[in-house]
Amino acid sequence: MSEEIGNNKIIELFKIMKTIRLFEEEMENLFKKGYIRGSVHLYIGQEAIAAGVCGVLNKEDYIVSNHRGHGHCLAKGADPKYMAAELLGKERGYCGGKGGSMHITDYESGVLCANGIVGAGLPISVGAGLGLKLKQQKNVVVCFFGDGAWCEGVLHESLNLASIWKLPVIFVCENNEYAISTYYKNSIAATNLSDIANTYGIKSVIVNGNNVIEVFDAAKNAREEIMYDSQPIFIEAKTYRLLGHYIGDDQNYRNKENVTEKWKNEPLVVFEDWINQNHPDLKDFLKETEEEVQKVIKDAVQYAIDCPYPKVESATTHVFTYGPAWERRNICERDYSETSN
Amino acid sequence: MREITVRQAINEAIREEMQRDERVFILGEDIASYGGALKVTSGLYDEFGPERVRDTPLAENSIVGAAIGSAMINMRPIAEISYIDFTAVCMDQIINQTAKWQYMTNGKIELPLVIRTQGGGYRGNGAQHSQSLEAIFTHIPGLVVIMPSTPFDFKGLLVSAIRDNNPAIFIEHKLLYNTKGFVPEKEYSIPFGVADVKKEGNDITVIATAYMVKKALEVANEFSKQGIDIEVIDPRTLNPFDYETVFSSIKKTHRAVVVNEAYTTGSFARQIASKISEEIFDELDAPVLCVGALDVPIPYSKVLEDYVLPSNEKITEIINKVLDY
Numbered sequence: 320m321s322e323e324i325g326n327n328k329i330i331e332l333f334k335i336m337k338t339i340r341l342f343e344e345e346m347e348n349l350f351k352k353g354y355i356r357g358s359v360h361l362y363i364g365q366e367a368i369a370a371g372v373c374g375v376l377n378k379e380d381y382i383v384s385n386h387r388g389h390g391h392c393l394a395k396g397a398d399p400k401y402m403a404a405e406l407l408g409k410e411r412g413y414c415g416g417k418g419g420s421m422h423i424t425d426y427e428s429g430v431l432c433a434n435g436i437v438g439a440g441l442p443i444s445v446g447a448g449l450g451l452k453l454k455q456q457k458n459v460v461v462c463f464f465g466d467g468a469w470c471e472g473v474l475h476e477s478l479n480l481a482s483i484w485k486l487p488v489i490f491v492c493e494n495n496e497y498a499i500s501t502y503y504k505n506s507i508a509a510t511n512l513s514d515i516a517n518t519y520g521i522k523s524v525i526v527n528g529n530n531v532i533e534v535f536d537a538a539k540n541a542r543e544e545i546m547y548d549s550q551p552i553f554i555e556a557k558t559y560r561l562l563g564h565y566i567g568d569d570q571n572y573r574n575k576e577n578v579t580e581k582w583k584n585e586p587l588v589v590f591e592d593w594i595n596q597n598h599p600d601l602k603d604f605l606k607e608t609e610e611e612v613q614k615v616i617k618d619a620v621q622y623a624i625d626c627p628y629p630k631v632e633s634a635t636t637h638v639f640t641y642g643p644a645w646e647r648r649n650i651c652e653r654d655y656s657e658t659s660n
Numbered sequence: 661m662r663e664i665t666v667r668q669a670i671n672e673a674i675r676e677e678m679q680r681d682e683r684v685f686i687l688g689e690d691i692a693s694y695g696g697a698l699k700v701t702s703g704l705y706d707e708f709g710p711e712r713v714r715d716t717p718l719a720e721n722s723i724v725g726a727a728i729g730s731a732m733i734n735m736r737p738i739a740e741i742s743y744i745d746f747t748a749v750c751m752d753q754i755i756n757q758t759a760k761w762q763y764m765t766n767g768k769i770e771l772p773l774v775i776r777t778q779g780g781g782y783r784g785n786g787a788q789h790s791q792s793l794e795a796i797f798t799h800i801p802g803l804v805v806i807m808p809s810t811p812f813d814f815k816g817l818l819v820s821a822i823r824d825n826n827p828a829i830f831i832e833h834k835l836l837y838n839t840k841g842f843v844p845e846k847e848y849s850i851p852f853g854v855a856d857v858k859k860e861g862n863d864i865t866v867i868a869t870a871y872m873v874k875k876a877l878e879v880a881n882e883f884s885k886q887g888i889d890i891e892v893i894d895p896r897t898l899n900p901f902d903y904e905t906v907f908s909s910i911k912k913t914h915r916a917v918v919v920n921e922a923y924t925t926g927s928f929a930r931q932i933a934s935k936i937s938e939e940i941f942d943e944l945d946a947p948v949l950c951v952g953a954l955d956v957p958i959p960y961s962k963v964l965e966d967y968v969l970p971s972n973e974k975i976t977e978i979i980n981k982v983l984d985y
Contacts, residue, residue: 381733415766424765431732432769436756442725443732443757450730453685453711460729473752476719480726483717637767638801644820644852645900651856652812656661656842 324532326601329594332374332531334608336366336587339390341616342399346389346406346420349620350566355406359420362390364529364561367586368493369394371534372461372554375542376429381451382461383444384433386421387493391463396428399616403623410629411622417629417637431460437498438471440464441490445477448486452549459487459545461538467498469512478519481551488551489541490521493528495560500572516553528556529586532593561585662845667837669811670700670776673818674738676847678708681736684822685712687723688740688776697742698778698837720750724775728757731773736822744779744793744831751796758827759802770825774818780833780871780921781969787957790965792922794869797829798898798931804828804852805898809873811841813896816850823849833871833921853900857909861889864983865909867932868892868919872951872970876919879975888983898928906932907940914945915982919975924952946985951978 343361350359362369365387373382373394384391392402397413405412406420413423421435431447434440444462451458468474469492481488492512496503509515516523522544526537534556541552559581563570570578582588594601639645664672678684685708686701692715695702705713716723720741727737741747747754754775761769781790797805804826808814814832821828858873859880868876873894880890891909895902910916916936918929933948954968 383729414764414768417766418764422764424761424768426768431729432761432765434757436752439725439752439757442722442753443729445722446726446729446731446737447733448729449726450733450735453683453730453735454733473721473725476717476722477725479717480719480722484714633766637765638763639804640762640767640770640825642824644824644849646851647854648851649854650816650848650850652810652842655812655844655848 324535326598328374329598329601330604330608332370332535333590333594333605334612335370335374335394336531336590337609337612338399338615339366339369339393340587341612342393342402342619343389345616345620346403347566349407354624355420356408357419358565359406360387360565361562362387364585365493365495365558366390367531367534367590368491368528368556368558371531372489372491372538374535375538376461377458378429380458380461381429381431381447382463383431383440383447384423384463385440385465385468386433386435386437387465388421388423388433388463392423392425392430392433395430397423397425397430399619400622403619404626407623407626408628409623409626411626415629415633438464438468438473441468441474441477442480444488445481445486448481448488448551449484451487452484457546459489459542461489461491463491463493465492465498466494466496466503466507466512469515470498470506478515478521478551482519482521485550487545487549489538489545490551490553492553492555493558494555495558497560497564499564511555513553513555521551521553523553523555525555525557528558529584529589531586531590661842663840664811664843665837666811666814666832666839667698667700669815669843670818670832671702671704673815673822674701675704675707677819677822678704678712683734683736684738685714685735686738686740687714687716687726689716689718689742691715691740696740698834700837701740720746721753724750724753724758727773727775728753728761728771731771732769736772738774738776738822741775741777743789744777745788745791747777747793755800759800762826763802771827772825774821774828774830776830776832778832778834780835781958781965782835782871784960784962784965786960790958792920792953794831794898795922795926795928798928802827803899805831806852806896807831807870807898808896809836809870809894811839811843813850813856813894815843816848817896819849820851831870835871839874850896852897853902855893855895855902855905857891857905858894859890859892861891861913863889863913864915864917864979865891865893865906865913866917866919866979867906868894869898870921872919872921875970875972875975879972879979882976883979890979903935903939906936910936910940911943914943916948917951917979917982918948919951919970921970922952923955924950925955927952946982949978949982951975
């Protein structure tokens with residue numbers, strides 16, 4: 320593990336991971352109480368990946384998230400208040416209640432989009448990378464996706480395109496071993512998911528996705544390399560989906576004892592052990608941070624509950640954005656040819 | 661009066677917008693030095709270079725995805741999908757991504773992108789290269805759908821599509837590329853949702869799209885010889901759609917036929933016909949009838965394709981049926 324990481328960064332990473340964990344626990348509660356509809360895919364057990372990767376990004380860097388995206392958005396700087404309000408379908412949610420759990424967007428913090436279609440964010444991240452390149456803007460795009468998306472054809476198109484165009488995209492493959500009920504070894508022919516990168520001439524690295532310092536170091540190197548020489552990089556973060564695919568999944572496809580065993584290496588336990596061993600002096604700070612986060616999440620939940628629902632009239636707004644092309648003007652050939660020969 | 665082809669009109673619109681706004685760029689298969697499968701983008705590579713005129717691999721999903729991602733960060737991409745039939749390959753990126761982002765984010769995202777594509781039959785390209793799939797896109801809220809018929813309309817509407825902040829599907833009929841017509845040298849743009857009355861008449865209204873406008877006008881000229889005046893309306897854009905112009909024409913003629921080239925079942929022509937009946941039923945002296953392709957894949961052999969796609973004879977027959985009702 321990195322020896323160089325400073326105390327402030329350690330506390331920051333801990334704070335983000337704790338924020339994600341507590342946020343997700345609260346969302347699970349709210350879902351079970353009937354405040355949240357639809358499907359909610361919790362990020363619990365993968366906090367180290369979002370925290371470690373986003374921990375190296377600038378505000379002007381972008382992320383493209385997926386259906387299990389709350390952690391990515393929080394780590395990039397989205398506000399838990401507006402996220403919770405969105406999950407509850409409220410007016411002040413990030414998308415005014417039109418998006419929901421799978422479609423958080425917050426330009427201010429660099430969250431370009433989160434996606435309900437597995438793999439669909441990959442070419443969009445390539446497009447954002449292309450946009451950065453054309454604008455000659457020195458930033459990166461991070462695309463988060465899982466082992467499920469790895470199987471989609473569009474992954475291959477996207478890696479290929481990012482490579483031939485040398486785009487500043489970090490592909491972060493969170494291998495949590497399950498695509499709903501399908502175990503990755505039953506659906507993926509490659510030994511490691513990162514093997515595919517080599518085929519497309521993309522550098523890759525495998526990290527323990529439950530170890531935030533390891534993820535942080537890999538992401539930091541990736542970002543530095545891209546800043547030096549624009550090119551995509553593939554990070555496979557090996558982790559484990561500790562909970563069901565969504566809240567309410569009966570998980571009849573896996574052995575409960577194996578899951579219990581995996582909880583022993585969940586990312587917050589791993590990080591706290593590491594801090595206790597290497598930075599015992601930070602113990603009090605961790606406690607303070609945790610209390611601070613608890614309050615933030617509690618306030619966010621209250622904010623979301625108190626927030627009004629959107630007005631029904633908003634259901635028909637923003638299908639289109641109206642500009643000059645929508646102003647009624649009669650422009651036809653006859654008039655032009657008569658007046659402007 | 662300057663006359664140019666539809667192909668030149670499209671090329672000119674792209675070139676001028678690329679000169680005007682450096683955020684505009686184009687991407688697609690074989691569009692760069694080759695100039696596009698139908699030579700629409702010739703010369704652009706030489707003028708603007710490989711950064712802004714980008715050849716892509718054969719990868720429709722990532723062509724559209726790349727357009728979306730770049731548009732999200734304020735670029736203005738024009739993606740070319742060389743046949744409308746190939747949009748089936750990237751339908752997720754069009755239906756679930758392109759059409760939804762503005763709405764799903766409550767307007768936080770604007771997607772100023774254009775997907776140019778080419779459709780239609782009558783050229784023996786077979787079932788996978790001859791379709792008129794516009795109704796798929798009009799069915800999905802969130803896409804501007806543009807289908808012009810003359811060089812003037814092609815240029816003016818493409819300029820609007822490029823400058824507008826919404827995603828647009830711009831459909832070019834393969835038989836129209838060589839059609840010549842007047843296009844002014846000075847700058848102009850045509851707004852969405854404003855139909856053009858291509859021929860005025862008092863006896864019956866014919867609403868036709870794309871290549872069918874040409875056919876409807878030919879048929880209308882034949883009818884004029886018998887003293888029957890047909891009004892031919894080209895809606896130019898299907899979403900938004902100019903019902904106002906259609907309704908006011910029917911209030912004058914009291915009869916209507918809708919002609920499109922798409923398979924008849926579920927076609928946009930049916931939508932127009934049904935809307936007319938819903939909104940101005942009392943104005944009608946006859947049912948609104950539609951002309952479209954038979955409900956079969958478009959066959960290859962000329963005799964079969966001619967039988968399946970709308971012909972002047974078929975259009976004439978249906979117009980007579982409505983006139984005689």
